[in-house]
Amino acid sequence: MNDKQIDGLFNTAPQLPEALAAKIRAQIQTDTQPVQPLKPPAFYVIIFAALFAAISLAFTAILHFKGLHALSRNAAAELLLLLVLAALGTAHTVARAMRPAGGRLYSWLLAAFALFAYEALILRLFSDYSTEKFLHGGLVCLSLGTLCGIVTSLPLWFLVRRGFIVQPALAGAALGLLAGLSGLTFLTLHCDNLTVPHTALWHAGVLVVCTLLGRMAIGLRPK
């Protein structure tokens, strides 16, 4: 059997019943209100990035910029540049996730990149390996960072709900990652514990926790 004969088999596919067509037509004709199309992805990238910056800065402003004062100028610039770039990339992914056929979402790849790049930068910038108040201080940072992430995720969810998500797991992970980056940025600006074990585990842990929370929370959205 050649390809043309195989193609011929596809013509045996079933036909749409007229009764079903009429039923669906009637259903969709009940509400034909005009709708406002979604804004271009760039619009949402700007809004998401603005939320990321505003909420992490607001948290830091409330709890003081101790981390920023403790960091050297170069270290602060490198860390913040990485976080802002990762946030922009993630915001772009979330914006694309709002549209069906918006393209492939590289949420897990982005999360892995953000995590490994952050860890690598921590190892390069910091040299103090002491573990004083490791558990208590760490849990406080993890909780505060996650709280900041959750607060960031609320307006993000509100905006994303206007879209129609066809890759829910990836969209949820991307949204959680963006929220986690907000929490991590807040900790970078706020926390003055610049030891490697603390930042590499507890600060970076905020990214992991928020990404997984976002992935799990996507099932709770209204359909």
Added chain:
Amino acid sequence: MPEPANPNPDHIGADRSLESLMAAYQAGDAAAGDELFRRVSQPLYRFMAIHSGDRRHADDLLQDLWLRVHRARNTYRPGEPVLPWLYAIARFVKVDAYRKRRSERFEESLPDGFEPAAAPPIRDNNLPEIGQLLETLPESQREVILMLKVSGLSLEEVAKATASSVGSVKQKAHRAYEKLRATLRQGRQTS
């Protein structure tokens, strides 16, 4: 058995592109929505029917799909191709329905304390031959072949709808045809 739909080629708006119909549908033009439905529902139904292997289930899927398309019509971006957008939603509806059915089967099996290893798909006995043939293909290849051959999408449109690259779609289609040829050859030899 219900009669198949008989599309009317003289229908108003038949010369308009799907993109302009979709944009008008977004703007509240009911006639454009109706024309869009008429133009794309037949291939969508065939896509759903062959994929699900059950016409009753395909009926439900198509209804669910149009309900979601109607609700999500704001997510279509005017000027962009309509078919990838529609088929991306169709894929989601299909996967969502599959998950629901699987969890329903699982829940139903719990009170008896018996859980089948793999529930057999619900079928009717007028399944076209092509449906059985496509069952031999992996899910991703079947989907690509259905979009290309049954729904008539281009390689680029399938790539967009499935969030993959054109190269990947070509490769899947090529492998699917190889497998279909092999299956048909095998069938002939055994008969």
